[in-house]
Amino acid sequence: DLDANVKLLQNYAENKGYFRAKTTGDTVVKGKRGSAKYIVETGDQYKINSVHFPGDSDTLSKTIAQTEDHSLLKPGDPFDLEVIRGERTRIDAILKEKGFYFFGPDFLLLKTDSTIGNNLVDMYLTVKPETPKQATEIYSINDVYIYSNYSLNSARLDTSKKDEQIYKGYHIIDRKQRFKPYVFEEAMQFKPGDVYNRTDHNQTLNRLINLNVFKFVKNRFEVAKTDSPKLDVFYYLTPLPQKS
Numbered sequence: 001d002l003d004a005n006v007k008l009l010q011n012y013a014e015n016k017g018y019f020r021a022k023t024t025g026d027t028v029v030k031g032k033r034g035s036a037k038y039i040v041e042t043g044d045q046y047k048i049n050s051v052h053f054p055g056d057s058d059t060l061s062k063t064i065a066q067t068e069d070h071s072l073l074k075p076g077d078p079f080d081l082e083v084i085r086g087e088r089t090r091i092d093a094i095l096k097e098k099g100f101y102f103f104g105p106d107f108l109l110l111k112t113d114s115t116i117g118n119n120l121v122d123m124y125l126t127v128k129p130e131t132p133k134q135a136t137e138i139y140s141i142n143d144v145y146i147y148s149n150y151s152l153n154s155a156r157l158d159t160s161k162k163d164e165q166i167y168k169g170y171h172i173i174d175r176k177q178r179f180k181p182y183v184f185e186e187a188m189q190f191k192p193g194d195v196y197n198r199t200d201h202n203q204t205l206n207r208l209i210n211l212n213v214f215k216f217v218k219n220r221f222e223v224a225k226t227d228s229p230k231l232d233v234f235y236y237l238t239p240l241p242q243k244s
Helices: 002-015 059-065 081-097 152-158 181-187 198-210
Strands: 022-030 033-041 047-052 108-113 120-127 140-147 165-167 170-173 214-223 230-239
Touching (some): 059 120, 170 181, 181 198, 198 214, 198 230
Parallel strands (some): 140 170, 140 230
Antiparallel strands (some): 022 033, 214 230
16 A cells, blocks of 8 residues: 555645645565655645635625635635635535525635745635536525425325415415414424525424424425526424324
8 A cells, every 4th residue: 555655645745735745655674574664755835825706797706705704715824625625615605595505615616826936826716617507596485385294104195285275375284284384484484585595494494393293304495497596395294193
């Protein structure tokens, strides 16, 4: 594994900003025992000179540019691949709060120019050109469906929209009528017409779980068949057995 370890050490050094690092490895054998020796000549560490956010006029680029003040990438800091990954994750989390449901951190690219001299780099944040259109759109909530008696054994029946009751805009399918409709209204953070955001997504699941009447709580989002980017939301709730 000598060559593999040399490559591993070389990559680690480059990921930490030592772009001119040179790594060598050799084995030393004495009798029936051997040892491996690795030498890493790092050179100078490259540091960030400037960071440039997208300047395009489309909604996605503008939203990304608005996050610049809280960037993890600061001029003067060392180049660090882990920080770059953290920056992409940070931006993705903010975009999820703004309705970009299908966006992901892998759609962001940080181009690095290390030719400016003095061991400095200029960084340019861009959206990859192959990013699908779906990931660049803001999605709002279309319809919310709540199945209050879901079971894996009868999933096909439980996911039928027959006998649904519409209560304040929510589609509630509760054939056994075990729950008052207002219970779901109070738990739901999403309302038809709201822009999707991850906080409301998680809070709704937490509220449903904290009711302590459901054994399993899960949900899914599905692109609605509308002219504008919208999502239908489905909640599948498996009740706990009733107790005396």
